[in-house]
Amino acid sequence: MxxxxxxxxxxxxxxxxxxxxxxxxxxxxxTTTEQKDPFADDRVVKQSDLVSEAKNHAETTLALSEPDFNFGKIKKGDVVEHVYEVTNTGKNPLIISAVKPGCGCTAPDYTKDPIMPGQKGQITLKFDSTNFDGIVYKSAEVYANVAQVPIEIRFSADIQP
Missing domain, CATH: 1.20.5 (Single alpha-helices involved in coiled-coils or other helix-helix interfaces)
Structure with a gap:
């Protein structure tokens, strides 16, 4: 008993x-997304603030070249990057206000200037595989002046010893 x-x-x-x-x-x-990339400072930003910032501009639409990317097999310690192409398919300028990776192993960069209708911009994710083994899945949130924010972009890699 x-x-x-x-x-x-x-x-x-x-x-x-x-x-x-x-x-x-x-x-x-x-409620918060911690910035741990070389393009940002070390402050904590509220997700609601990022959404508000994105919504401060006239809404438009966008198309991604691909929401998912697979690096395939890479060696442990490799630093790889992928460029996601973004096309403004709306009638207003597309403004990417932030790109927040899911962890500190991924550093984002993106087109900071407004992307005019019909024009293209870029979002680059740089991944450091030093602390990983096997198959990994990572993502980043994109904040822009579109109806559904954040937009998630993802990548995977098979990290070999």
Whole structure:
């Protein structure tokens, strides 16, 4: 009986701590995006502020050359990059206000000037594979003056020793 009670208590405490951590991670993930790239400073920016900034400009539409990219097999320690082409398919200038990677291993760069209707811009993601092994999936959020923000772009790589 004591063993069952002890196991039950342990299970409840484990579940409670998972829920607490999950809630904290969810709260952090939805309200802030931490900048850890060489193009940004070390401050924490609220996601709602990024969305507001993107919405401050007249709305337009965009087309990505591809939302997903696969680097294939790369050697551990390689630094690789991919350029996502962005086309303004709307009637107003497209303004990319921010690109926030999911982790510090990815550094973004993007067209800072307004992209006129029919014109193209670029979003570059540079990935440092030093701390990874095997297949990895990474993403970045793009904030621009379009209906659905953020836009997610993704890449994967198979990191070989």
């Amino acid at each position: 004591k063993r069952i009670l002890g196991l039950s208590l342990l299970a409840v405490l484990t579940l409670a701590s998972c829920k607490k951590n999950e809630a904290a991670e969810t709260s952090t993930a939805t």
